[in-house]
Amino acid sequence: MFLTAVWLLVDLQTYLVRDCEGVELSPCRNNVTEVTETATTSITCSGLARTQGVAWQVDYTSGNTDTIGECQSVTASATSSTCTAGSLPGLFTATRPTPTTSVMTINPSALNNGPAYVSGHTLRCSQPPTASTVCRMDYVYPSDTVSCSAQFLNPRDAAWSVSGRCDVTKVYSYLGRYTCQWYQQRGSSSETPLGQGVSIKNSSVEEGKYINGDCNVTTSFPVGDGQYSYRVVITPGGLSHTAKFTGTSLIRQPSPTHNCSRYVTDGQNVSCTCSGDVGSPPGVAQWSSTQSPQLAVTRAIAGQQQTCHVIYNNQAVSPVTYTVELASPPSIPTIQAPSSVSEYPFIATVTRSATLTCGSSTPGRPAASYTWPVNHGGREGTDVSGRGILTFDTISKEHDGKTVSCRASNLYTANRRPVPDGSLTLEVYYHPELHLVPVTDTNQCQPLTSNPSYCLVTEGQSVHFRCQASSKPVAKVFTWQPGSGNSSDLYIQSANHTLHTRTYNCSVETGLGDHGNDPRLPLRNSMLLTVLVESIMKSPGEKQDSSLGVGAAVGVSVAVMVCIVVVFIVVFSVWLWRRHWVLPCAAATAREADDGLKR
Known part of the structure; x- marks a missing residue:
C-alpha cells in the first residue's frame, strides 16, 4: 500500500x-x-x-x-x-x-x-x-517621438568605437521600465545585440508622469569590412527605430602606397609622400620614421628602408616598405635586323613591314627605354619585352646605305652621362635597273625617236650596244639572246637584213651576296632591243626616213617577195612556149577556127 x-x-x-x-x-x-x-x-x-x-x-x-x-x-x-x-x-x-x-x-x-x-x-x-x-x-x-542616430568615432590617438544616441519624447511605464536595446547588422547578415540595453535618462516630466529623456551607447569598433546599420528597440512599447547614420557606415581596410622613386642616383636626396587608400572610416597615412605623410632623406644610401602605413583604429596597419635602390646605366644599345637570311638584307618593293629591334644587354636600373633619333621614316614602338622597335612599312632602294640610330635612356642617363647611341647601316637588295648604252666608236644603229627600244641600221653597217645594270648585289651574269652569249655587249660587225632584223633580249642576274645561301638570290631583270636593218636595194642617194620603224622593214620584205614571184612567172612562161603547150581552152578555140575554114 x-x-x-x-x-x-x-x-x-x-x-x-x-x-x-x-x-x-x-x-x-x-x-x-x-x-x-x-x-x-x-x-x-x-x-x-x-x-x-x-x-x-x-x-x-x-x-x-x-x-x-x-x-x-x-x-x-x-x-x-x-x-x-x-x-x-x-x-x-x-x-x-x-x-x-x-x-x-x-x-x-x-x-x-x-x-x-x-x-x-x-x-x-x-x-x-x-x-x-x-x-x-x-x-x-509608448513614446510619441523617437529620434536615433549612430556614427563611427575614429580619433587618431585612441581606439575607435561606435556611438549611438536616441532622444525619446513623452514615454511612460508604471513599473519604470525605460530602456533602449541597440542592434548592429553588417550587410545582410544576422544582427547582433549591443549589450543588455541601456536606461533612458530622465531629463524632464510631463503631466506628472510622462518623461522625456535620451539613451546613449558606446561600444567597440566592429570587426570585418562591410556596410553597417543600427536599430533601437524602445521599452516601453517595444517599437523598433532605425538609427540615422552620421558620416560613413562603410568599413574598409586601408591600402596605402607612396610616390617614392624606386631608383635614385648615389647620394641623391629623396622626397616623397605616403598616401593612397586610407580606408573607411579614414585613417591617417604616415611614414613610421617621421610620423607624417612626408618623407625626406638626405643623400640616400642603397638598401635604406622606410615603411609607409596607415594608423587605423589606433593601430599601424597595411605596411608598405620602400627600399632605396641605386640607378645604373644601360649598356650601349645594339640594333638587330632579322636574323634569317631570307629576311635580311631587305629587298626593295618586295619586303613589307620590315622591323628592326634595339636593346641593351644590360638594361640598367631602372630598365632603359629606347628611342630612335635617326629613323628615316620608320615608325617607333616598344615590344612586349620593353625593347625598342622600328618598323618600315615600305622598303625602297633609297634606304640602302642609310644609318639608323637607337638611344637607351633611364634615370641614370638623365641625371648623369648618356650612353652612346647604337647604330646600324641598312642593307637593301634591289633588282637590276637596266640601261642600253650605244658604244659610240663602233655603233651605227640609231635609236628611233618614236620608240627608243628600236634602232635602224643599213646593211653592212655595225651594231654595238652595251647592257649596263645598277643592282644590289652587283650584276654578275649578262646574256644576249640571240647574240653574243654571256657578255654585256651586243656586237654585229656587218648587219644583214635577213639575218639581223630581229628583237634581242638582254638578261641580267645579280651575284649571291655576302650573307650565305640566300634563297631569294639571284635577282633578275631583262630588257629588249629591236634592230631594223635596211636593205642595200635602196638608192644610195635616197634619203633614209629615220621614222620608218617596223613598217619600213615590212615594206622591204614585201618588195623582195614580189620580185621573186615575177621572175617565177617569166621563167614558167618561157618553158611552156618551148614545149608548144597551150592551155586546154586555147586548143579548143583553134579547132573551131579550122572547122570554119573548111566549110
Whole structure:
C-alpha cells in the first residue's frame, strides 16, 4: 500500500508539472506584459486542455484577488466555448476562440479608474485545480517621438568605437521600465545585440508622469569590412527605430602606397609622400620614421628602408616598405635586323613591314627605354619585352646605305652621362635597273625617236650596244639572246637584213651576296632591243626616213617577195612556149577556127 501511494504521488506531480509548464501567457517578456494607455491590449493564454474550463483573475499587490472572467470547456463537436464576465466587465473581456487558447482583452479607458486595476498587478490564467500561469501588468504609454542616430568615432590617438544616441519624447511605464536595446547588422547578415540595453535618462516630466529623456551607447569598433546599420528597440512599447547614420557606415581596410622613386642616383636626396587608400572610416597615412605623410632623406644610401602605413583604429596597419635602390646605366644599345637570311638584307618593293629591334644587354636600373633619333621614316614602338622597335612599312632602294640610330635612356642617363647611341647601316637588295648604252666608236644603229627600244641600221653597217645594270648585289651574269652569249655587249660587225632584223633580249642576274645561301638570290631583270636593218636595194642617194620603224622593214620584205614571184612567172612562161603547150581552152578555140575554114 505504501509503494502504491508513492507511485500515485509521483504521477500526480508529473501531471501537475506538465500542465503548469504547458499553459502560458503571451505577450509576456521577463514576466511582464504591457497594457497600453491609448488602445486595447489582447493577452493570449495558450496550452489549455480542451475538457477543462478557464478562469482569469487579477492578483492585486495588496493580496486580494478578483475573478475577471471564466470560460467553459470545449465539447468534442465544438471549436470554441462561451465565457462569462467577472467583477470588472468592460475593463476585462474573456473569450475562448479555440479549444487550446483563451484571450483576455483589456480596455483601460472603459472605467474611469481602469488604470488602477492594471498598474503593477498580476494577471492570472488557470485551469483549476492544477494548471496556472501569471504575468505582471505594466501600464504604459509608448513614446510619441523617437529620434536615433549612430556614427563611427575614429580619433587618431585612441581606439575607435561606435556611438549611438536616441532622444525619446513623452514615454511612460508604471513599473519604470525605460530602456533602449541597440542592434548592429553588417550587410545582410544576422544582427547582433549591443549589450543588455541601456536606461533612458530622465531629463524632464510631463503631466506628472510622462518623461522625456535620451539613451546613449558606446561600444567597440566592429570587426570585418562591410556596410553597417543600427536599430533601437524602445521599452516601453517595444517599437523598433532605425538609427540615422552620421558620416560613413562603410568599413574598409586601408591600402596605402607612396610616390617614392624606386631608383635614385648615389647620394641623391629623396622626397616623397605616403598616401593612397586610407580606408573607411579614414585613417591617417604616415611614414613610421617621421610620423607624417612626408618623407625626406638626405643623400640616400642603397638598401635604406622606410615603411609607409596607415594608423587605423589606433593601430599601424597595411605596411608598405620602400627600399632605396641605386640607378645604373644601360649598356650601349645594339640594333638587330632579322636574323634569317631570307629576311635580311631587305629587298626593295618586295619586303613589307620590315622591323628592326634595339636593346641593351644590360638594361640598367631602372630598365632603359629606347628611342630612335635617326629613323628615316620608320615608325617607333616598344615590344612586349620593353625593347625598342622600328618598323618600315615600305622598303625602297633609297634606304640602302642609310644609318639608323637607337638611344637607351633611364634615370641614370638623365641625371648623369648618356650612353652612346647604337647604330646600324641598312642593307637593301634591289633588282637590276637596266640601261642600253650605244658604244659610240663602233655603233651605227640609231635609236628611233618614236620608240627608243628600236634602232635602224643599213646593211653592212655595225651594231654595238652595251647592257649596263645598277643592282644590289652587283650584276654578275649578262646574256644576249640571240647574240653574243654571256657578255654585256651586243656586237654585229656587218648587219644583214635577213639575218639581223630581229628583237634581242638582254638578261641580267645579280651575284649571291655576302650573307650565305640566300634563297631569294639571284635577282633578275631583262630588257629588249629591236634592230631594223635596211636593205642595200635602196638608192644610195635616197634619203633614209629615220621614222620608218617596223613598217619600213615590212615594206622591204614585201618588195623582195614580189620580185621573186615575177621572175617565177617569166621563167614558167618561157618553158611552156618551148614545149608548144597551150592551155586546154586555147586548143579548143583553134579547132573551131579550122572547122570554119573548111566549110
